[in-house]
Amino acid sequence: MILDGQVPGGPIADKWSKHKSDMSLVNPANRRKYDVIVVGTGLAGASAAASLGEMGYNVKAFTILDSPRRAHSIAAQGGINAAKNYKNDGDSVHRLFYDTVKGGDYRARESNVHRLAELSVNIIDQAAAQGVPFAREYGGMLDNRSFGGAQVSRTFYARGQTGQQLLIGAYQAMMRQVDSGQVKLFTRREMLDLVVVDGKARGIIARNLLNGELEHYAAHAVLLCTGGYGNVYFLSTNAGNSNVSAGWRCAKRGALFANPCYTQIHPTCIPESGEYQAKLTLMSESLRNDGRVWVPQKDGDNRPPELIPENERDFFLERKYPSFGNLVPRDVASRNVKEACDAGRGVGLTGRAVYLDFADSVRRLGSDVIADRYGNLFDMYYKITNENPYEVPMKIYPAIHYTMGGTWVDYHLMSSVPGLFVLGEANFSDHGANRLGASALMQGLADGYFVIPATLPNYLANETFGDAPTHSDPFKEARNSVQSRIETLSMINGSRTVLEFHRELGGIMWNQVGMARNEAGLKDALVKVRELREQYWQDVKVVGHTEDLNKQLEFGLRVADYMEFSELLIRDALARRESCGGHFREEYQTEEGEAKRDDENFSYVAAWETHGNDREPELHKEQLSFENVEVKMRSYK
Amino acid sequence: MSEMTFNLRVWRQANSESSGRLVDYTAERISEHMSFLEMLDIVNDKIILEGDDPIAYDFDCREGICGSCGIVINGVPHGPNPGTTSCQLFMRHFKADETITIEPWRAKSFPLIKDLVVDRSSFDRIIATGGYISCNTGAAPEANNTPIPKDIADEAFDAAACIGCGACVAACKNASAVLFVGAKLQHLALMPQGQAERDRRALRMVDQMEAEGFGACSNEGECEAVCPKEISTKHIARLNRDYMRAAVKQALRP
Ligand SMILES: Cc1cc2nc3c(=O)[nH]c(=O)nc-3n(C[C@H](O)[C@H](O)[C@H](O)COP(=O)(O)OP(=O)(O)OC[C@H]3O[C@@H](n4cnc5c(N)ncnc54)[C@H](O)[C@@H]3O)c2cc1C
Ligand code: FES
Secondary structure, eight states: OOOOOOOOOSOHHHHHHHHHHHSOOOOHHHHTTOEEEEEOOSHHHHHHHHHHHHHTOEEEEEOSSSSGGGSGGGGOOSOEEOOOOTTOSSOOHHHHHHHHHHHTTSOSOHHHHHHHHHHHHHHHHHHHHTTOOOOBOTTSOBOOBOOTTOSSOOEEOSTTOHHHHHHHHHHHHHHHHHHHTSEEEEOSEEEEEEEEETTEEEEEEEEETTTOOEEEEEOSEEEEOOOOOGGGGSSSSSOTTOOSHHHHHHHHTTOOEEOTTOEEEEEEEOOOOOTTOOOOOBOOGGGGGTOEEEEESSTTOOSOGGGSOGGGEEOHHHHHOTTTGGGSOHHHHHHHHHHHHHTTOOOSSSSOOEEEEOHHHHHHHOHHHHHHHHHHHHHHHHHHHSOOTTTSOEEEEEEEEEEOOEEOOOTTSBOSSTTEEEOGGGBOOSSTTSOOTTOHHHHHHIIIIIIHHHHHHHHHHHOOOOOOOTTSHHHHHHHHHHHHHHHHHHHOOOSBOHHHHHHHHHHHHHHHHSSSBOHHHHHHHHHHHHHHHHHHHHHBOOOSOSSSOOHHHHHHHHHHHHHHHHHHHHHHHHHOOSOBTTBOBTTSBOTTSOBOOOHHHHOEEEEEEOOOSSSOOEEEEEEOOOSSSOOOOOOOO | OOEEEEEEEEEEOSSSSSOOEEEEEEEEEEETTSBHHHHHHHHHHHHHHTTSOOOOOOOSOSSSSSOOOOOEETTEETOSSTTOOGGGOBGGGSOTTOEEEEEOOOBTTBOEEETTEEOOHHHHHHHHTTOSOOOOTTOOOOGGGSOOOHHHHHHHHHHHTOOOOOHHHHHOTTOBOHHHHHHHHHHHHHSGGGSTTHHHHHHHHHHHHHHTTOBOOOOOOHHHHHOTTOOOTHHHHHHHHHHHHHHHHHHHOO
């Protein structure tokens, strides 16, 4: 398969605007003849559904949850980037582009990233016009802060609930289209398969989670906006229902899956407290603007933090990275935290935590200012840990947070299956091997508000569509295969619960395919995951009826897909014999322990074609070229 | 770390047609650091291994922001801790060996689906009738062309912080949704962008609220007391004012 990113020609700064005027359009009267399925109603899905509805397409929007407003995007805390340069501190579209390519460790497609940076400014305008209550200065202008490794203040925020407010803006815009009849909403529905007719994506099979019925929906295009796959690690900051099944099922229908090994670990999460734990909670990275990360200098020093004098504390990020200090990118911060804990200098009950200390900032700025900036985060920390961060330093540890990998898409966000478009975290496109803070919200909304409304019409206008009635064979075949998976799973009646299996899978993934990876560990993980999958299909116990609200069955199907998907992730990690961004292979590091890329051999997107569980997946490469940024060793010293 | 045991009385109901009842379970080996939902996860794993149908409850974020979870705990929506969702409630707030009663939201406009899961789609239908500012994608002006004083933006944020969980309705003896509707109306009415549709929005949303069968407000204040985002009842007074104003204007229109 030849992987063509369909990147338009011309200078990078003009590609998108020129291409927009070159693409075909669908005239307003014809738009109602097209049906578009949107799966997932996070920022990407809700913004796409709203915008396409406004244009006059017939949209059907699907979500697992009882309301589209609850999608996982709601949990994003810190903010959203935009190159507005409101602070006059030297920001520009080019700088945001440059920072994102560099932050992604030179593993992203330049043209996509530039488009993202261009669109960032329109997103803020759109959201403000919808009434998103962004933080403001006293003069009434929008406020910004600097976020995760950026040297300019370009992050817009709404207290610590930016994702919530942006999602509510997009959700409300979508509900306006529901009211006008342009968007039809299907809640408590889970897409379980893609239907491909004559080589094109023409529909989905969704399970009605209330009564178990398998329903068919046909359309001219399917938009996958189903989020990331962080929950393959069991413990992550992702929402409980976030999952990889939609993407994985599409992979099985021919959509290449790119860079699954690029997973992001967030340095500042609340440490695990016990085996029973169901999820990890993120403490926004914005905290690193005012908090200082440290561990005791002596290992095994278990005095309470306030009794450890300043000169016996190791502020290791400030020490090792004088110019970025506590604000080094996530991957660098996470690895350093792990290193400190591996060296026995970790704190807390388990020794797997470091301090994030606000004492200096509270002294300097007063607790009112700190409360204004982080009040809700401090409250959340207090609720979970019963410790007051105004008085005692927070304890934090890295956790899986975001996945840069995803379904491969071209410049138009179309996958290798024509008519299947993938938006938001579910695609692989813009963040390379590492995502910068406050850039996921930006990408989800850029994809949904601005990219897809321009690229989808181009596809629709240039294709001829035959009939694809829901009683046709491809729909029947897809439905039957879902049906038989459900029946098989519910009849196993083994001795271990879905939760136990998921936890075990997560343990393997976190320990051997987590923050640091090596060949032996990965090969061993591959064997273990395969064994676990076999056990799963023999020994899992899913009770209850299949024609009923049955959350065990829902989770059981998702975990079954994680069992297969994890294998691809491990294979990708094995094949990428370099370290880059979130993928750190211990064999490939500099003398100072920093990630060492191999640009000569690995400057490509790894797009995998799957061939079922018994045959090895096939690797297709999309070569990356960098014409507008100089490829350098990433350094935050 | 000490481990505790609790006696649970959980509402079990197979579906909206069948009748429900409280069923006793024992939650064993519960740590004070567990969340309420993690405690239920453990109980469920035991139920599953015994071959029975586990307790159904909604959740997603488990961080108090998505509004999915919603359980009446010992008679109080979201339980004993003020400003806290069910998922952010930790077992350290309970006494060992305590009996905990666990029930669903009960309101006519939130029909029960199964066990602790209810249908809150009436909230979405209310938003669809006007809970937005109409601005098509691409039509927005430069954001800083519309300055908004910080105190107004902050107040709008306080109203917009609603997570749509429905605890306000569950706590109200009239099953009224005025706190939910009032908060949305105020969020949008405070913003300069929201003025154009202010009257129409108030009329349509309040009408839809009534059509969904939510009750009238008799100023009990229970809603604010259980709201996990501590949204103020002052929005209810403003809702009444906005609705009256819009209704009068509509009546006077020639
Ligand atoms: C705690 C936290 C904080 C974050 N903070 C920030 C931040 O400050 N700034 C930033 O830029 N990014 C942040 N991120 C990342 C960002 O929130 C996400 O990457 C982004 O919101 C993803 O949006 P999305 O629309 O692509 O997917 P999602 O919001 O994940 O939406 C996908 C939805 O699809 C549903 N779905 C999945 N499969 C199916 C199916 N088969 N059928 C039907 N529905 C399905 C899921 O339930 C989900 O609700 C944060 C992430 C987390 C976890
Ligand atoms: S699960 Fe999201 S608020 Fe409780």
